[in-house]
Amino acid sequence: MSIYQKYDLKQIINASGKMTVLGGSAVDESVARAMFEAAQDYVDIQELMVKAGEIIAKVTTAEDGCPTVGAAAGIAISTAALIVGTNLSLIEQLPHSDGLKNEIIIQKGHLVNFGAPIAQMIRLGGGKIVEVGQVNHVAKDHILDAISEKTAAIFYVKSHHTVQKGMLSTAEVIEIGREKNIPVVIDAAAEEDVKPYIQQGANLVIFSGSKALNGPTSGFICGQKELIEACRMQYKGIGRAMKVGKEQIMGLITALETKKDEAKNVQEQLQKAQWIVEQFKNIPGVSASVVPDEAGRKIFRAQLKFDEQKLKISTYEIIKQLEEGEPAIFTRNYYANLGMISIDLRPLLPGQEKIVVNRLKEILKVQ
Numbered sequence: 305m306s307i308y309q310k311y312d313l314k315q316i317i318n319a320s321g322k323m324t325v326l327g328g329s330a331v332d333e334s335v336a337r338a339m340f341e342a343a344q345d346y347v348d349i350q351e352l353m354v355k356a357g358e359i360i361a362k363v364t365t366a367e368d369g370c371p372t373v374g375a376a377a378g379i380a381i382s383t384a385a386l387i388v389g390t391n392l393s394l395i396e397q398l399p400h401s402d403g404l405k406n407e408i409i410i411q412k413g414h415l416v417n418f419g420a421p422i423a424q425m426i427r428l429g430g431g432k433i434v435e436v437g438q439v440n441h442v443a444k445d446h447i448l449d450a451i452s453e454k455t456a457a458i459f460y461v462k463s464h465h466t467v468q469k470g471m472l473s474t475a476e477v478i479e480i481g482r483e484k485n486i487p488v489v490i491d492a493a494a495e496e497d498v499k500p501y502i503q504q505g506a507n508l509v510i511f512s513g514s515k516a517l518n519g520p521t522s523g524f525i526c527g528q529k530e531l532i533e534a535c536r537m538q539y540k541g542i543g544r545a546m547k548v549g550k551e552q553i554m555g556l557i558t559a560l561e562t563k564k565d566e567a568k569n570v571q572e573q574l575q576k577a578q579w580i581v582e583q584f585k586n587i588p589g590v591s592a593s594v595v596p597d598e599a600g601r602k603i604f605r606a607q608l609k610f611d612e613q614k615l616k617i618s619t620y621e622i623i624k625q626l627e628e629g630e631p632a633i634f635t636r637n638y639y640a641n642l643g644m645i646s647i648d649l650r651p652l653l654p655g656q657e658k659i660v661v662n663r664l665k666e667i668l669k670v671q
C-alpha cells in the first residue's frame with residue numbers, strides 16, 4: 305500500500321504528464337534515498353547552494369546555477385535579481401519597485417497560465433509587465449518599440465502552453481537582447497533540456513526539477529555568474545517565502561547527476577506507446593497511433609481516437625469513467641473535443657500501462 309492510501313487518499317495512475325495537480329514526478333530510488341539521508345543531518349545552506357550551483361552549471365553548460373523550490377519561484381527570483389541585483393536594501397523592499405528599472409517585456413502569446421499566471425510570478429519579483437504585440441502575432445519591432453530606460457529584461461516563455469505560431473523565436477529574442485544590451489530570461493520549465501538556450505546566449509534560463517528531469521518538487525535558474533549571484537541573494541528577501549529545503553536540493557542534485565540519456569528515454573516511451581497501439585489494433589471504433597509532442601519536445605505518446613457512434617460512448621464519458629475508477633486514471637485530454645485522448649508514458653510506474661489498457665477496454669466494452 306502506498307503512503308497516500310494509508311491516509312485514505314485515492315490511488316492515481318498518471319498517464320497525463322508531469323502535472324503539479326497530480327504530484328509532479330515520482331522519483332527514482334536514488335533520488336528518494338538522497339532526500340532521506342539529507343533530511344537526517346545538518347549542512348551549511350550557503351555552501352550547499354554554491355555546490356548545487358556548480359553541479360547545475362556542469363550539467364547545463366551555464367556559468368552557474370541557483371536552486372529554487374520550482375520554476376515558478378525561479379520566475380519571481382530571477383525577476384527580482386534583474387531589478388535589484390545584490391543591493392540588500394532594495395532586496396528587502398520588494399515586491400515594491402517603483403522608481404527602479406523594473407519593466408519586463410513579454411510577448412502577448414506568452415502570458416499564459418501554467419497552473420498560475422506567469423505574469424503574477426513576474427509581479428511577485430517586482431516586475432512591471434510590458435505586453436507586446438498581439439496574441440497570435442508579434443514582430444521584432446513590437447519589442448524594439450517597447451524598450452525604454454526602464455526595461456529590466458525581456459522574458460521568454462518556451463512552453464507547450466504558449467501560442468505556438470506568430471511568436472518570435474528564442475534566437476530572435478536573444479539577438480534583440482544582445483543588440484540592445486538587455487538581459488533575456490527564458491522560462492523553459494517543462495522543456496526537455498536547457499542547454500540549447502544557454503548555447504544560444506540566454507542570460508538566465510529557468511527549469512523545473514519535477515518535470516522532464518524527474519526530480520523532486522524543485523527547480524533551478526542557470527546562466528551568467530553575476531546574475532546567479534543576485535538570484536541567490538534574493539533568499540534574503542522574497543525568496544524566503546519560497547524556501548528550498550536541503551532535502552529538495554539534494555534530490556535535485558541527484559536527479560541531475562543521474563539524468564537519463566535522452567535517446568534511451570525516447571526509446572522507452574516508443575516501446576510502451578507501440579505496445580499500447582498493438583492492444584487496440586483490431587478493435588473496431590478505436591484507432592491508435594504513436595504521436596509526437598504538439599510543442600516539438602522529444603516526447604512520444606499513444607493517441608487513441610474513438611468512433612463515438614460505433615462505441616456508443618462519448619470521449620468525455622470515457623475520461624470521466626477513467627478518472628472516477630479505482631485506481632483513478634488520468635490521461636492527456638487536450639484533444640477530447642476531437643474524440644481523442646493521449647497516454648503519456650513518462651509518468652507511468654512499471655506495468656501501469658497494462659492497467660490503463662485493461663480499464664479502457666472495460667469502459668469501451670471491447671476485448
Ligand SMILES: *Cc1c(COP(=O)(O)O)cnc(C)c1O
Nearest residue numbers: 374375376418463493494512523
Ligand atoms: C510548470 C511550469 C512552471 C512552473 O513550474 P513549477 O516547477 O511547477 O513551479 C512555470 N512555467 C512553465 C512554462 C511551466 O510549464
